[in-house]
Amino acid sequence: MYPVSNMTNIAKGLEGVLFTESKLTFINGSEGILTHLGIPIQEWAEKSTFEELSLALLDGELPTAEELAKFDAQLRANRAIPDKLIEEIASFPKNANPMQALRTAVSYLGLFDPQSEDVSQEARREISIRLIAQFATIIAAIARAREGQEIIAPRADLTHAGNFLYMLNGKEPSPEQARLFDIALILHADHGMNASTFTAIATSSTISDMYSCIVSAIGALKGPLHGGANEQVMVMLDEVGTPDKAEAYITKKLDNKEKIMGVGHRVYKYFDPRSRVLRDYAAMVADKEGKSNYYQILETIEKTVVDRIGSKGIYPNVDFYSGTVYSDLGIKKEYFTPIFALARISGWCASVIEYSKDNRLLRPDAVYTGLTDQHYKDLKDRQ
Ligand SMILES: CC(=O)SCCNC(=O)CCNC(=O)[C@H](O)C(C)(C)COP(=O)(O)OP(=O)(O)OC[C@H]1O[C@@H](n2cnc3c(N)ncnc32)[C@H](O)[C@@H]1OP(=O)(O)O
């Protein structure tokens, strides 16, 4: 008989387990507070840019104007992707899931990077800059190819957000549209030890290469319990149809013990502060464009959920309102999760770099609950 460990210490879902230190992101889930480098997310959204937050996360400090200008120039200079990759993306099956396509494209991109096997901190940072820049080009190319449209080359004279919308929609966005998208990217850039960041770190903890870390993270973000929820919220809105049907729809789902997408969070037991910022923009868009249908449905769903299960700590998360903002920018729901990745690439890279400074192999354990004292039985003796 082998010793069998006791079950009392299982932290299911690693809930509340502290495995490392980080100076990047702080979350207070009971009060709905999120900060990066100690600065509230609302201030980042109001005053900063995705470029600046990305650099601040990579280096763990606010950049000077000169450092930011250099980083911005590096991003602009690194937007192009290899022709071979463009050809490959153009040949992906049209019905492939865009997150599968992204995972494949990033893996393929790594084959062309002569630095890809270098796991030094300097190389990890240089690769990160290229990945942040090239994610935009890859995701826009995947969307265009999937829609049967011509792939558009990046432009160096536009901001990161503006250039992405240009490559995606085939026309330059207005400054307001580019800024709105920039804010959405800021809100999604990092979020502590979420499942995809943890996955990236787990891969990096074996001293694996940057591309492998990011490909692992894309796979984790894809699921509907994490980044995939934003697309599912739009599916729900289309199922509901009109605002007057929202309350009955949600009540029925909750009565049937079904989950509502875009609400609930492992850490937030109150409003996710990112959902408040996005709600304000969603409301603005609804008023301005007279497109209030989705917004009104969401408002009713929010009220019904908070009334019914707010006491369990279930409130809207970041995925709840983001889709309506993206829809207004002409983005189809199939691309919402890749767009989450477009922002989260900064957090993934920054977290891998931070963890690698004082690496320790991640290797938790499981309580063994299987058989003991068995012996191999020949196939012929098994029933
Ligand atoms: C960017 C992001 O990743 S944000 C999260 C995006 N994901 C979603 O929006 C998917 C919907 N939400 C969920 O599935 C969950 O809230 C998660 C996975 C995000 C977090 O789940 P957990 O921390 O494991 O919470 P858990 O499942 O223990 O829920 C606690 C209670 O709230 C209920 N609950 C949690 N989320 C929801 C939901 N979305 N709808 C209805 N009830 C819910 C659970 O059924 C459970 O009820 P019970 O105690 O009566 O059994």
Ligand SMILES: O=C([O-])CC(=O)C(=O)O
């Ligand atoms: O932190 C989490 O578990 C999920 C989340 O909100 C994010 O990744 O943005």
